[in-house]
Every structure is written in C-alpha cells, then in structure tokens.
Amino acid sequence: MKTFKINHRTKSGLEVLDLQGELDAHTASQLEEALKNLIQDNKSNIIVNFRELDYIASAGLGVFMAYIEDVRSTGGDIKLTNMNDKVYNVFDLLGFPTLYDILQDEMQAIEKFLNENG
C-alpha cells in the first residue's frame, strides 16, 4: 500500500513542502497539520511541490481551500508546482487554476515570490 509523506525544507528563504504518495481523505490531515504549523510560525510564503505525488482526491484540495485566505491575508501565498497531468486534471475540474498559482516548476514559483516580495 502506498503511503503519503511530507517533507519540509526552505529554499531562498521560502517554505517548501514536498508531497509524496497518495493524498486522500485519510492522509489530508497530515497536510493540514503541516500548513497549520507554517501559518502559526508566520511563515506565509509557501511552495507545495507535487513532483512525487501520484494521486489526489478532493479532500486534499479542500486543505488548500481552507488555508489560502489566511496565508494571503498576511501578504503571502501558497503556490503549487510540478503536478503530473492526472493530479492537475483534478485541480482543473474543480476550477482551481483561476484562483491559485499553479506552476510547472518550483523555480518559477521561487522567481514569482521574489518578484512579488521585492
């Protein structure tokens, strides 16, 4: 059985969460905890890298819906990067691309943050 894992690192002063495995209603609470911890520490420039995420259900998308306003209200953002086609399709079906910054590559997200904050 595939598990879900989150790794937290910092890059260019930004917070990066690397997601791995399958994100569903069972594993979404782990993502929720990780985002909550960052927000509590006033870390609001967040990149979520989906490169090693194989699967997402709407419970995973729900986590981003619940915290994006908190992050943006403090001048930050959650940018989503490196999704495979199947994962992107789920975000697309639910209309996320017009409301969230979804980028091909982590570097693009870093550049955008640096431009926005510079």
Added chain:
Amino acid sequence: MNNSFTYKKKVRASTENLSRIRAFVSEHAEKHGFSPNQIADVRLAVDEACTNIIKHAYKNDTNKEISIEIEVNDQRLKITIVDMGESFDVKSYHKPNLKKQIQEKKRGGLGVHLMLNLMDDVTYQVKNKMNVLSMCKNRN
C-alpha cells in the same frame, strides 16, 4: 456474445480503507482493458463516493460497512456502492462555487462535482433504507 463479470467487496467505513478500495477498483478495471485515464477517473470517483459515505452517511462510525460491486461487460464498467447510512439529499446539491467557498473557508461539495464529471452516468437511489449509488464508465 456479451460477457459480463462481477466483483464484490465489503469494507469497514473508515478512511483507512480508501487506498484498499482504490486498489480493488484499479485492479479489475485494468484487467478488463480500460485505459490508464479511464482507470484514474473511476478510481477517483469511487474514492470520492466512499469518502462521502464515511464522513456524511455514517458520520465516521467505522463499525458500519460499505458494499462495492463492479460489473464489467463489453460496453462499460458499472460500479454500485451501497450504504445503510443517512441518505444524501440530492436536491440540496449545488455546483461548488470555489471563490465563495474559499472566502467562507468551506470545503464541501467537491466530491459530487468530480463524480458527475468523471463518470458517464451517475444515479443515486434510496431503496429499503439502503443508499444505492451507481456509476458507469463507457469503454468508448
């Protein structure tokens, strides 16, 4: 000649079992020659349906049970999911308004929207206190 195959599984209504349910669906869809994209659609639709049953119909009571039946023939794959929990009020369903939900920090309604988009036919019936959800994916 129209061959039909049926596979059945019963699971406890716990989110812990979602990955097992997805594996069950994927295995049989793959065996019967559905494409990777079709399998991905069915797998997600079934996950969303079972998640809603666990959270809303059974309100996270893990002693309850979900029955899943897969029926495959030359034309299509049909999944029937049965629970004995609280019924879903179809009339209360609205297409999710993402912008508004983000502002109000509300997360619901996404699963049904996905099921309707991913599958070719979705029906929901309440029969003798059983909630019966049927979803079809056509081969072509």
